[in-house]
Amino acid sequence: MSYILAKSKNEDILKAGECGGAVTSIFKYLLDEGIVDGVLALSPHDDVYDGIPTFVTNSEDLINTAGSYHCAPTMIGDLIQKYFADKKVAVAVKPCDIRSIDELIKRHKINPDNIYTVGLNCGGTVSPVSGRKMIDLFYEASPDDVISEEIDKGQFIIELADGSEEAVKIHDLEKEGYGRRNNCQRCDVKIPRKANIACGNWGAEDGWTFIEINDDKGQKLIDGAKKAGILETKSPNEAAIEGRAKVEKIMIKMSKKNQEATYPLVNEVEEWNRCIGCYACRDVCPICWCYKNCELSKSYFKDDIIASPMPIAFQGVRLSHMSFSCVDCGQCDDVCPMDIPVSLVFDKLQKKYQNRTGYLAGVSDDIKPPLYSPDKVEL
Amino acid sequence: MFEIKHTLCPSCSVGCGINVILDNDEVVGTFPYKRHPVNEGKNCLNGRNSVERFNDKIGSDIDLDKAIMEISKEINDSDKVTVLLSGNNSLEEASAIKSFSDENNFNIAFYADDLGNFEDVASYNDVENASNVLIIGDILCENPLVGRRIVHAKQNNAKIFSNIKAEKSVTANISDEVSSSSVGEFLDKYSNLDDSSVIVFNTVDSAEDLDKIRNSGLKVLPVYSKPNTKGVLSIVEDNSKDELIEVLNDTDVLLVVNDNIVDEIDFDFKSISKIISLSAFENDTTKISDIVIPIKSWLEYDGSFVNAMGDTQNFSGVLESDVSSVFEIFEKINN
Ligand SMILES: Cc1cc2nc3c(=O)[nH]c(=O)nc-3n(C[C@H](O)[C@H](O)[C@H](O)COP(=O)(O)OP(=O)(O)OC[C@H]3O[C@@H](n4cnc5c(N)ncnc54)[C@H](O)[C@@H]3O)c2cc1C
Ligand code: SF4
Ligand code: SF4
Ligand code: SF4
Numbered sequence: 001m002s003y004i005l006a007k008s009k010n011e012d013i014l015k016a017g018e019c020g021g022a023v024t025s026i027f028k029y030l031l032d033e034g035i036v037d038g039v040l041a042l043s044p045h046d047d048v049y050d051g052i053p054t055f056v057t058n059s060e061d062l063i064n065t066a067g068s069y070h071c072a073p074t075m076i077g078d079l080i081q082k083y084f085a086d087k088k089v090a091v092a093v094k095p096c097d098i099r100s101i102d103e104l105i106k107r108h109k110i111n112p113d114n115i116y117t118v119g120l121n122c123g124g125t126v127s128p129v130s131g132r133k134m135i136d137l138f139y140e141a142s143p144d145d146v147i148s149e150e151i152d153k154g155q156f157i158i159e160l161a162d163g164s165e166e167a168v169k170i171h172d173l174e175k176e177g178y179g180r181r182n183n184c185q186r187c188d189v190k191i192p193r194k195a196n197i198a199c200g201n202w203g204a205e206d207g208w209t210f211i212e213i214n215d216d217k218g219q220k221l222i223d224g225a226k227k228a229g230i231l232e233t234k235s236p237n238e239a240a241i242e243g244r245a246k247v248e249k250i251m252i253k254m255s256k257k258n259q260e261a262t263y264p265l266v267n268e269v270e271e272w273n274r275c276i277g278c279y280a281c282r283d284v285c286p287i288c289w290c291y292k293n294c295e296l297s298k299s300y301f302k303d304d305i306i307a308s309p310m311p312i313a314f315q316g317v318r319l320s321h322m323s324f325s326c327v328d329c330g331q332c333d334d335v336c337p338m339d340i341p342v343s344l345v346f347d348k349l350q351k352k353y354q355n356r357t358g359y360l361a362g363v364s365d366d367i368k369p370p371l372y373s374p375d376k377v378e379l
Numbered sequence: 380m381f382e383i384k385h386t387l388c389p390s391c392s393v394g395c396g397i398n399v400i401l402d403n404d405e406v407v408g409t410f411p412y413k414r415h416p417v418n419e420g421k422n423c424l425n426g427r428n429s430v431e432r433f434n435d436k437i438g439s440d441i442d443l444d445k446a447i448m449e450i451s452k453e454i455n456d457s458d459k460v461t462v463l464l465s466g467n468n469s470l471e472e473a474s475a476i477k478s479f480s481d482e483n484n485f486n487i488a489f490y491a492d493d494l495g496n497f498e499d500v501a502s503y504n505d506v507e508n509a510s511n512v513l514i515i516g517d518i519l520c521e522n523p524l525v526g527r528r529i530v531h532a533k534q535n536n537a538k539i540f541s542n543i544k545a546e547k548s549v550t551a552n553i554s555d556e557v558s559s560s561s562v563g564e565f566l567d568k569y570s571n572l573d574d575s576s577v578i579v580f581n582t583v584d585s586a587e588d589l590d591k592i593r594n595s596g597l598k599v600l601p602v603y604s605k606p607n608t609k610g611v612l613s614i615v616e617d618n619s620k621d622e623l624i625e626v627l628n629d630t631d632v633l634l635v636v637n638d639n640i641v642d643e644i645d646f647d648f649k650s651i652s653k654i655i656s657l658s659a660f661e662n663d664t665t666k667i668s669d670i671v672i673p674i675k676s677w678l679e680y681d682g683s684f685v686n687a688m689g690d691t692q693n694f695s696g697v698l699e700s701d702v703s704s705v706f707e708i709f710e711k712i713n714n
């Protein structure tokens with residue numbers, strides 16, 4: 001593992017990039033050299049609150065994907081598994097994305113040789129509609145005038161077209177039920193170390209991206225992009241490295257505190273009571289890869305669920321099949337029409353499992369997922 | 380090429396946004412549309428399935444010119460032609476169908492779930508901020524993304540009273556009081572609620588219930604089963620089930636535009652000599668139709684739907700298609 005600061009040598013990318021445009025430049029290198037068939041990143045559709053996964057095959061289009069979209073809580077693991085299994089792709093991944101990819105690799109659903117994973121450190125994402133409401137309520141500016149947002153030094157910062165900025169403390173926003181999604185407030189994996197490289201603004205100088213190189217493939221990405229003349233690098237100083245480590249530690253501590261505060265509060269029976277059995281949580285879950293072959297699609301379960309609104313059978317099957325691998329990505333909460341805090345229930349159980357076995361989903365280096373390690377199944 | 384594109388859900392009148400995943404111009408799945416203000420990325424099973432079943436479209440391998448000739452002959456030969464509008468028609472389609480029908484002096488019929496037309500309706504925010512919510516029908520299961528607003532109302536300390544005929548339901552699970560009485564009795568029981576109370580309903584027992592709801596002085600939200608019923612109500616008046624049956628009894632040629640009326644009313648359709656369906660998907664009505672013309676589905680054209688709370692929302696086609704649109708078919712018939 002080593003650290004570098006990196007910056008794009010392409011002016012347009014440098015300008016459009018969130019920090020040093022390193023991520024976009026590495027993607028450009030991979031596409032231009034024909035190393036990958038395409039790049040899976042985000043681009044804003046209607047506005048900055050509408051970041052949508054986009055597959056780019058022409059490096060000129062990469063410019064539309066540069067920048068960080070904090071109001072785009074997307075998930076990419078299942079997309080790769082379902083639609084890109086036979087392609088070589090480079091992909092931008094938050095910690096929850098790479099954790100789901102890691103779990104899918106362990107299940108032989110993604111071939112690690114086919115993907116290049118460029119990690120983004122992540123302090124959290126905000127749901128777009130509630131994010132707009134939050135800006136409307138807590139900021140002078142209108143949500144329509146925001147051209148980019150940023151989470152830094154404990155603040156949610158918005159930038160307007162005229163270059164001005166407004167900031168409000170995340171803590172104050174979250175106290176009022178706004179700010180980062182609930183699962184993000186609990187998420188304790190902030191640097192995606194299972195990705196080939198992990199990029200971020202922590203420890204970075206202005207106009208540079210701080211990169212932690214996690215493996216040989218990551219080193220090759222950096223070396224290749226430099227050789228292609230699109231990336232320049234330098235070493236960060238010790239103070240920056242230490243500062244970054246310190247912020248990571250503080251963030252993790254905050255998340256643990258949120259875990260302790262929220263795990264005991266959830267009343268599963270009351271929450272499941274309004275479950276309409278719509279399967280949205282299962283269908284979106286990157287770990288529930290069996291999808292159409294799911295045990296729950298078998299007729300004996302189907303009839304049961306429709307006949308009775310008590311979804312214990314359904315949620316029980318899912319909990320027992322995959323909760324030990326839950327990566328707390330919050331997709332299930334996001335899609336639940338009944339606003340059931342599904343991830344809280346699943347994540348709570350995974351943490352319980354972690355406490356007993358040491359296995360942290362999508363992070364621990366176990367070769368096989370717990371389902372195939374009978375010694376670890378017992379709780 | 381992999382692409383994710385925005386559209387609207389066509390499976391009920393709530394007006395949820397939904398993203399379609401396309402792989403090499405084929406619909407392969409859905410993706411949460413989290414930026415959409417109505418549903419924030421949440422869709423019920425019906426909604427997601429409506430996109431998934433896109434691939435079951437009616438094939439376009441018919442001799443269109445021949446079919447159009449046949450239709451022209453049928454409708455010219457009869458003076459008892461009825462055109463059935465549908466809440467599945469976009470605003471633009473509904474206007475075109477109405478003009479076509481008027482120009483040719485055909486009867487026009489339109490069924491709006493027997494829920495009537497309410498000029499002023501409650502918004503979804505009104506539901507969330509209501510002091511009391513009166514629910515008629517299993518809204519949580521049948522229109523989940525309005526059901527969600529009722530859940531929010533409950534979390535905001537509203538009292539929830541529901542009238543549901545089914546023995547068990549999720550709507551009942553979240554209600555403070557549940558009744559299975561007639562809708563009329565139910566409304567009488569709660570006739571003294573304050574004026575920030577809202578009635579949300581997707582069914583009634585009779586037209587008298589609608590009068591009661593109208594006279595309640597409360598905000599009301601009828602939730603129709605089709606995406607643009609509210610919009611079509613601004614173009615034509617609706618018929619109750621009984622009125623519709625009367626019209627059908629006096630019909631020789633029935634032209635159904637993108638609807639499945641057979642599943643909605645109890646009527647002996649064999650009494651109609653010719654049924655012509657314009658439809659994107661196969662359904663029980665196309666199955667009994669004498670002529671079926673495939674048309675573009677909502678994923679293949681641009682248009683607008685008015686949702687239950689009265690907001691007009693535009694949608695854009697996500698796919699190119701050679702299949703004719705409703706407009707093209709009517710133009711051809713007219714020529
Ligand atoms: C939601 C979010 C939170 C972050 N929080 C932190 C933090 O707390 N600390 C820290 O050190 N760094 C954080 N980062 C990383 C940082 O903002 C930069 O993305 C990183 O430094 C790379 O900068 P760059 O200029 O090299 O990237 P760019 O060249 O601008 O490329 C960024 C890439 O990320 C993709 N992307 C943007 N938004 C998302 C998203 N929501 N999900 C998936 N991919 C996305 C873009 O499509 C693009 O490919 C966060 C990033 C995101 C997206
Ligand atoms: S779950 Fe973690 S990695 Fe994923 S968006 Fe939230 S904070 Fe970021
Ligand atoms: S259960 Fe929910 S939070 Fe856990 S991995 Fe699945 S979608 Fe993500
Ligand atoms: S998404 Fe929500 S309502 Fe639907 S099955 Fe899952 S928990 Fe139940």
Ligand code: SF4
Nearest residue numbers: 388390391395423426
């Ligand atoms: S509630 Fe209605 S509009 Fe929303 S997803 Fe379900 S069927 Fe579609």
